[in-house]
Amino acid sequence: MKMHLSASEAVQFIQSGMRIFIHGQAATPLHLIDALIDHAKKNQLKEIELLHLHTVGPATYANPEYSKIFKVTNFFLGANMRSKINYQNVDYLPCFLSEIPQMIRSKRRPIDAVFIQVSPPDHHGYCSLGTSVDATKAAVETASLVIAQVNDQMPRTHGDGIVHISKIHHAVHYSEPIFETTPSVLSDVEKKIGELAATLIEDGSTLQMGIGAIPDAVVSSLKNHQHLGIHTEMWTDGALELILSGAVDNTRKKIHPGKTVSSFIMGSKKVYDFIDDNPSVIQLDASYVNHPGVIARNPKVVAINSAVEIDLTGQICADSIGGKIISGVGGQLDFITGASMSAGGKAIIALTSRTNKGKPRITPYLQSGAGVVTTRAHVHYVITEYGIADLYGKTISERTKELIRIAHPDDREGLQLGPNSLRS
Secondary structure (H helix, E strand, O other): OEOOOOHHHHHHHOOOOOEEEEOOEOOOOHHHHHHHHHHHHHOOOOOEEEEEOOEOOOOHHHOHHHOOOEEEEEOOOOOOOOOOOOOOOEEEOOOEHHHHHHHHHOOOOOOOEEEEEEOOOOOOOEEEOOOEOOOHHHHHHHOOEEEEEEOOOOOOOEEOOEEEHHHOOEEEEOOOOOOOOOOOOOOHHHHHHHHHHHOOOOOOOEEEOOOOHHHHHHHHOOOOOOOEEEEOOEEOHHHHHHHHHOOEOOOOOOOOOOOEEEOEEOOOHHHHHHHOOOOOEEEOOHHHHOOHHHHOOOOOEEEEEOOOEEEOOOOEEOOEEOOEEOOOOEOHHHHHHHHHHOOOOEEEEEOOOEOOOOOEOEEOOOOOOOOOOEOOOOOOEEEEOOEEEEOOOOOHHHHHHHHHHOOOHHHHHHHOOHHHHHOO
16 A cells, blocks of 8 residues: 555556546545546546546536546436536436445446545554445445545544555545535425424434435424434434434434434534544445335334425426436435335425425426336325325325325316326
8 A cells, every 4th residue: 555645646546447436425535536637638548437426526527528538427416417417428327325335346337446535544544434435335345446535624433434544555645624515594385394294203213314405394393302213324414403402312223222323424514523433423334224124123214305296196206307317316215115114114205395486396297207216106195385195005096185285275276187187
């Protein structure tokens, strides 16, 4: 291992045709990415494939001028990729988050190199993947070349994200702040949805929540609950407030009691300071965290997810607007399935009745080209600001009535055809 290289020295080992996994979310190694772009341009490299979940930063490598140098395979699209995807050199690979580590380990998507961002080694020589373990652990295990940005501002987290310095081939010491998210400013509509969702969540429930205004609204309505637990693919500032308030103590969980379990974390510095060397927080491989069978081992699992739109049969589109991919499958169905299998579990889809532009989210049909992330057979509860629709065990006709009841009042008349509106 060569330690204390500059970024430009470390990326010299990258050659044309290599497949590189990039550590994502708040752990995106921006300093290494910038050096890679410079190296590839200078040395006229070609056909380098970059694979990652959503990243932060400008993602310059996905710009049209680099189309002959880089091919980008997204397991999940972040905001920095939505305008760049073209399904040619910038593409999307549909899959469940729980499947990605196995895709890498089985060599279905073999990795030549991995760029990671880690904490400095402890006195035993162990670094931490910090804010994101997800599928990165699998990439570190299987790549023949591991290049690490060692950042003294990366929090050390317990769990699966421990990497010994002997596994790192080239280390670049570079300190920079970890990317922070800004907590959502909740609208009255979002607060109402959160309050309604809270009525379904019992004391002692185990929570899965995502990022964004709707999950934040639900979490903000739970501070008077007791003995909640967290087993989720990710969490952020809203969950931290529940932990600090005492509503979350993880005491009723059957697996990892007393521990807040996740696969990655994004939040403010307050979150990163809290998780730093905190044994009550563990970050585990996504193939475990998101496995429905593992999720179901906890009681009263409540999966809280959002959607782009839902049709009158209960089909959920959550990854695209029409045919344009805007995010990914992620862990929604992993957790909806796990929650449905859990004793006393509940699967919740929460969304505003209309978009910010006033377009209905409950429609007779999904938009042309829209993807179905969660099938009509998986859906249990759907919540808008106008109420809760219980779809489980309901026929098409019955669930149509339920969904019309919680649609925006101005949209209900247009939906009144009910099952007839679904006939060709």
